[in-house]
């Protein structure tokens with residue numbers, strides 16, 4: 001068992017660190033404050049291959065393992081979890097489209113997605129179907145030109161700013177087996193975008209509801225086969241959960257780095273904060289939890305890459321553990337800064353706001369426990 005990164009992986013992580021320092025760090029606070037979706041920055045990320053890190057090579061993706069993708073996302077999230085997280089969603093959709101898209105879809109969208117010239121949203125959640133996503137009601141009815149889509153989606157990241165929507169819709173009966181996945185051009189007639197949601201964090205990416213009213217989809221825009229959509233959506237989310245967990249690890253590392261420096265600089269009672277054992281212990285726990293979360297995420301990435309049958313459970317465990325531990329680490333870093341941690345002059349309050357949602361989306365952390373519990377109790381699997 002080798003826990004060390006290869007030279008190539010270290011170089012890849014360094015490239016992401018440089019990109020984060022040059023293209024994200026100087027702007028992250030302003031994008032958050034002004035709610036700017038940095039489209040050109042995604043195109044620049046695309047030039048480095050960061051928009052199709054694990055997308056298959058036949059569409060121009062790098063086809064790299066999830067671990068390599070995690071290295072990139074972690075570096076970016078250390079300075080801007082919101083922008084990094086949108087990049088992860090885009091990568092997830094690029095992988096899904098590249099893996100299950102028809103030739104026509106790949107021809108039309110492959111290049112654009114992996115280059116970051118065109119961006120994608122993942123549309124599963126509906127107003128009445130959140131954690132119970134398999135109860136979704138958006139319907140795609142077949143007609144002579146393909147399918148006609150009607151229904152609505154909620155909380156869609158990037159909606160209104162992206163070019164392609166990956167939409168899960170019902171083509172059959174109730175339950176997961178009646179759901180199919182479609183690649184839908186975001187400007188198709190009949191699509192309307194609702195109001196821009198006002199959020200606690202993740203402000204550099206838009207979140208909007210979407211309504212579909214008699215949207216015509218060509219037959220070859222179906223991903224995989226009819227009735228496979230929920231399965232594909234969940235496969236996408238296995239990797240998505242590693243990505244979100246990684247963004248939490250990155251943010252926590254960023255927060256920890258700032259807090260460690262601050263403990264040497266700030267003096268109270270005539271001594272630097274670093275001399276107070278209570279704060280030393282806090283910092284020690286933070287770094288311990290960050291390292292534990294990172295290793296758990298990398299283990300899950302390895303399970304997914306090696307097609308381990310328990311990969312879904314490992315991804316759920318990693319997502320739950322990393323997003324909980326790392327959110328707490330961001331809070332602790334803020335606490336170490338005292339009142340200054342509450343001010344926007346420092347990045348701590350933004351890192352706290354941005355990582356909070358990681359406990360909620362791509363499956364809430366309660367749902368992550370449901371997945372793990374189902375595996376160990378109902379299926380009797382011994383996860384070791």
Ligand SMILES: Cc1cc2nc3c(=O)[nH]c(=O)nc-3n(C[C@H](O)[C@H](O)[C@H](O)COP(=O)(O)OP(=O)(O)OC[C@H]3O[C@@H](n4cnc5c(N)ncnc54)[C@H](O)[C@@H]3O)c2cc1C
Pocket residue numbers: 089121122123124125129130131132154155156157158199202207357360361362363364365366367370
């Ligand atoms: C900023 C943001 C961006 C998002 N982006 C996207 C996106 O791009 N695409 C997309 O499809 N969705 C997206 N989502 C939606 C997100 O995935 C859902 O909000 C999430 O899955 C939870 O669904 P819900 O909000 O309907 O909560 P509900 O399902 O109503 O859950 C409410 C509470 O009940 C708990 N709960 C539910 N069922 C159970 C159970 N069986 N056992 C125990 N507890 C349970 C939940 O954990 C939660 O605490 C986004 C959400 C946010 C906030």
